[in-house]
Amino acid sequence: MSQRWHQPVGWLFLLPLILLGPTWLATGRAEEQPIDQQAQRLLAARCSVCHSTDLVLQQRLPRDRWEATVDKMVHWGAHLDKEEATLLTSYLATYFHQDAGPVVALPAAPSVQAGRESGATPAPGGVAARGAALYKQNCLPCHGEAGSGGVGPKLARNPILAQADRFRMTVSQGRGAMPPWGSVLRPQEIADIHAWLNALRD
């Protein structure tokens, strides 16, 4: 019972996600992609708005539970139309069914000082070096590798970068299809992402 997540076969499932991730965000037109890639794209763009996809990939559920789960998420505000929800459910029921092995390698712990901070700190200037990882974790699924754009607008050299306050407000309060990130990202973290995006050349 104390099996851990070591089987090398586990990585095989993640490979398409890792290798193709940037491609499907950059190349647009969903209907031209194989269905697995479309489903993975939905996972990254729609589910990870609220939670990282590791939560999804560690589940092993029968089809009816996947259907109920996707339904619940749509009910709670996940941006999936009927066809997308069906596509995603089918993908999850195919690869993450109850007899699927322990295929997911758990991600490394994020470099937070877990439990050490105890109160508010003001947000001074951003640190680009810290922004890279934050961007990858929170923004990349929609805004693409190096801010190149995807479901969300291209951010590299985006005029909004010149207005730090507006950037911060947009991230923390959301705009249009983009949900508010204020309860996820601290002002300092938003500043760090801003600094990193500002340092991008293209």
Added chain:
Amino acid sequence: MRNHEGPDITRRRLLAGAAGSLAFALMGGRLRSSAEAAEPEPGAPATDQPLITHVARPLDAETPPQVFTQYLTPNDQFFIRSHFGPPAPESVAPAVWRLHVAGLVERPLSLSLNDLSQFDEVSVTAVVQCSGNGRAFHRPKAPGVQWEKGAVGNARWTGVRLRDVLQRAGLKDQARHLQLQGADRPVVASVPLFTRSIPLEKALHPDTILATRMNGAPLPLLHGSPLRLITPGWMADSCVKWLTDLTVQEEEAGGYYMQTAYRYPSRPVKPGEVIAPQDLKPVEVMVVKSVIASPQQGAILAGGAAMVRGVAWSGEGRIVKVEVSTDEGKTWEQASLVGEDVPYAWRQWQFLWRTRGSGRRTIWSRATDDRGQVQPMTSAWNPGGFLWNGVDRVQVQVREA
């Protein structure tokens, strides 16, 4: 009651150290494994054990079991779980944060941290455990974060009695439940809030506290700063963090996280079976459980003898026995209960294992409490994957002596 954390810890560490030394002297040998040699001495902080992350955002991470060789789980190694992540720190800063007490009360209150500090200060050492701890061991798999052994910890919580605050507000006759709401918010507003409630009897129990400190330090943000509820003996779905609103009412809280999630069938059920809502009750009291802290899974032990150590706890009962089997359950031997015996806290135990021969060996542990609850081989399957307390098992490799 003032906080005497420092001296307590020192005394306990000395006691634990003395017990360990005595045991090693009695067994007459230096018989520690290479894996064990790298471990901290009993009571010493295990500072280099990172949490095991299951969900990166919002952060859900569990404590590696070897940290449980310590009586108190350090704040920065305590498991982290919430549905939405912590609120923005500025939204719960002392200058703006208030605890509102409303509903079926004579006098609604709005209390600052300073107001709260005017109540009697109390401390309780208690296990806090996620209801889904061990979910990964249920078969078939239940949906949710796939926690293994470490969504649990034992800490000293300091604050004020919830009862005192409620009595200041004055309860009306119809009052039956206390609704709890924290400052954490979902990314998307259409997701239901994490709203919970506890029956008034638990709210008025003198050991139920509103905690501002954890192991002597201010409550860290990830653990509910500035204020969280501690319901000793109950699963942590009641221990609401970042508390801002207490509402006294006649009914249980409505909403997803009270009426749908965190419910457990009151009769045995089969996977896939439809369960009537009246057969589902809120998850409340913890069940009897033990965990092996050392040696850790996969350890390579030098032959001869090894010290097996762990912890055991039971919600509202007291641990009276922990047994260890090294032959996959054919025979069981009694471990020694050591350290402090305090209600709601866990009990440390140790077992001197004389390894015979070499090769792969399993170590199992099972606890019994004073109410006759015994840790089962496996726990009853339930749709939420809650309350896992199956016999704990690790596999190790013993080298030739």
